[in-house]
Amino acid sequence: MIDQTVVDLSRLQFAATALYHFLFVPLTLGLSFMMAIMESVYVMTGREIWRKMTLFWGTLFGINFAMGVATGIVMEFQFGMNWSYYSHYVGDVFGAPLAIEGLMAFFLEATFVGLFFFGWDKLSKIGHLIVTWLVALGANFSALWILVANGWMQYPVGATFNPDTMRMEITNFMEVIFNPVAQAKFVHTVSAGYVTGAVFVMAISALFLLKGKHIELAKRSMVVAASFGLASALSVVVLGDESGYVATEHQKMKIAAMEAMYHTEDAPAGLALVAFPRADGSIWEIKIPWVLGLITTRSFDQQLPGIDDLVEGAEVRIRNGMVAYDALQALQDDPDNQEARETVADTWEDLGYGLLLKRYRTDIQNASDAEIAMAAQDTVPDVWPLFWTFRLMVGIGFFFIAFFALAFWKASTGTLDKHKWFLYTAVAVLPLPWLAAEAGWIIAEYGRQPWAIEGVLPTFYAASSLTVLDLVLSLAFYVTIYTVLAIIMVILMVKAIKAGPKDYVALLNGEDDEETGLPRQYEDDAKAQPAE
Template sequence: MDEVVVNLSRLQFAATALYHFLFVPLTLGLSFMMAIMESTYVMTGREIWRKMTLFWGTLFGINFAMGVATGIVMEFQFGMNWSYYSHYVGDVFGAPLAIEGLMAFFLEATFIGLFFFGWDRLSKVGHLVVTWLVALGANFSALWILIANGWMQYPVGATFNPDTMRMEVTDFMAVLFNPVAQAKFVHTVSAGYVTGAVFVFGISALFLLKGKHVELARRSMVVAASFGLASALSVVVLGDESGYVATEHQKMKIAAMEAMYHTEPAPAGLSLVAFPIGNGEVFEIKIPWVLGLITTRSFDTELPGIDELVEHAETRIENGLLAYEAVAALEENRQDEDARAVISETWPDLGYALLLKRYRVDIENATPEEISMAAADTVPAVWPLFWTFRLMVGIGFFFIAFFALSFWKASRGTLETHRWFLWGAVAAMPLPWLAAEAGWIIAEFGRQPWAIEGVLPTFYAASGLTVLDLSLSLTFYVTVYTILAIIMVILMVKAIQAGPKDYVALLNGEPDAMETPAPKSDIPQSPEGYGDDEPSGKPAPAE
């Protein structure tokens, strides 16, 4: 396969995925915050919480529509750009995606209509159920997609079928409860919750800075501070679990993320910074023991370095050649039981043998030098992974500190006492997206050279398209997606500038009850006043 074609195919899928993932985290985060706000409305009957649910729900709806528009194309790319991938593992990979469409997406898409148009047609409790189903649908959608993606990282519950020459499901429950998929799911959705909390907190801070919609902004910030703190702590804890699982099943990714070329005595230290200094040596500043404790949960388990893992890959390539030769023999004689016996023992290494296809067609005649080059290809780009991982982790710890401070200030009723803090909240709004995109780069870039870890090399999975085909489609997708992103920003800005509106009343031709400002005594300032709609009995301070 032409390397330019493969790289353009990868770039096109990466571009569409990264654009799509601009919308996914906010959908996950806003959906649950809307449900929390409406639950408070149903329990208290206070109109301000309905007002908040409608306002943030409007922004959720804009984001959801753009997420759907950008996500559909990704499904088609598996057939268009990665046809051999679809042929080889479609029996496994297609099942979670089909369930996502039939169960999660239709659940979410159906009830989102009821969320917007059911306020005056459903009871309070009935509409609350609808809102929670929208939130659950969004999270179920993420679950099934990440089950599919987790299988790409750690392909369990499937084997190579020598009769069909494809990977096929043998244990769907193993696919479903794949430890990598489960760790990725909880880590990813928690990051989405942080994104939603930062978005709500930042927009609310902007309202307070401008002196607009103060009642809504204060209460929204309290919800965002508590929800954000719990989510930020979850991201770090669950990210630690993802690292532990990756150590079990993706050792090369962990070694590359740490720029660890040589196996260290247990427990390994965590590199804060590192730079190559030539001859395979690295200058680094380490915290002793931390990496070993995080990734192995022990003091005496070694983490293999890149050099040792490359040597292990050479052994797997040699073993995979036995499987490749047996497959060739079985194609000539379907009754060859000896070949079937060899395949049953060696097929897990067949993908390693396919790495040699980059260097020659008749891989059964590969030289030791070619085997060494193929083994070296199992190392992803080290330094992009190293620094991207540290960017993601740094942002994660920043948000723990940010939301801890926010929660403390909320408990004391002093969220708006310092303008520098409000401006900081506004400035921090892009950071969760930066961390989320960095996380996907680590997950996908760190898996290279594999489309399916250890099973199917990326260059072997691509379709036989031309450079012109891919150049034109890549240009088209990037242009359209950029336009969609600009449209979303414009719509979001207009909705934020318009402020809270009773869209149900407006659609029915009724006056907008939300235009009537609340009395100042209904906007509490004391710590105990946050979340109350009733006057506190104390004189309200001047605004």
């Protein structure tokens, strides 16, 4: 029987390391493109202030990138350490995009990051600009492959179960790559990262203006962040809508749980703004009619199934999975049993549902109706954490549209630095994009439960056979190390921000001119520029 405590601790450990790691990913994505935009302006105009901006924000990018790499390495090892059966069962599929991501992050992306920092006096302006854009593209390609792997966990396509090896194997790698769930998650995630980068630049620039430091750099940075942030905030909402539409097609239980929709409604379903469970089991809610149905199905007549109907459907699939499991057992006893092989071929897609019964008994062929009903009920994730986490994420998303629309208007009218209330607001909203990003991760991963691979492999069945002590000690170790790394990153960030762009130029290039504070190879360019 499954030790649920081991499974819960394994989930908690992976969740803790993933949430820590995801603190660094969005900022890496956002800052990389803003650096590329700033350096493009420098190359086109030749104005030294834009090179300083690129270097300054590049410093903060470098600190964040290093921490992201350090925290990400452990996550890949956890698949083998904490989720060994998962690695055995789907390693042929999941390992391919993960390996490509490793090549992208640790070879391609890291190489270009090194050239970005140490190639200023060794590359031409155009050459270095190309490197900076490759840093931005490399960061996004790295995210793409991770989300291809994660998207396959949400919607496993392009693979089939091999009863001879007892593993999932790739049948069409293009289907894995162009998985609609993975593609929707990718564009939504990276656009959220762009918002994070824009908010970060706005907040630090606003802090400079409030302190009266690095005025020209701060004002120009805020202009870039305002326009980039508005476009990104709008894209997050649009692409988030697409992600919800795809989830409606392939993860109906997640959508029903996010909306606390237990009963199937007449189409089009209404969107609950707020909802609370009553003592009698009913739900008190305030709804906007039609909105949910129009968003998720893009039609007036297509119904969204409720949780109760989906549980009934899961019960049917569990019974079919029992047939698949029974045929698989017969095939293992006699590999030449052609009837059993054909039965497995016809029913393997429901085998994962049959495995849900392993939580209650080992001989699942003999499961009772009550046990089947309990296993079907297990397909429902915890509703209320998903319900409120989703609304938190969406609320922050719409807030940023309003915030960046205001910032863009103020940038267009030249009043970004005219009102202290706006600058204080820009500083105060700094934590919000991370809060929204972490909420999105919780919705994606927590909402998939009880599955490690949607419909294929239950989470409790994927865990390694570890002891509770092993997991408690390793969890305490990881949380401690990651907390120390997070503190180190904040300290380094604060030091870099306090040092400012002029100090960083000196640090990066070794020597600077005492009068201008610029590297010698840029002195002539700087003197030739008109005063700003």
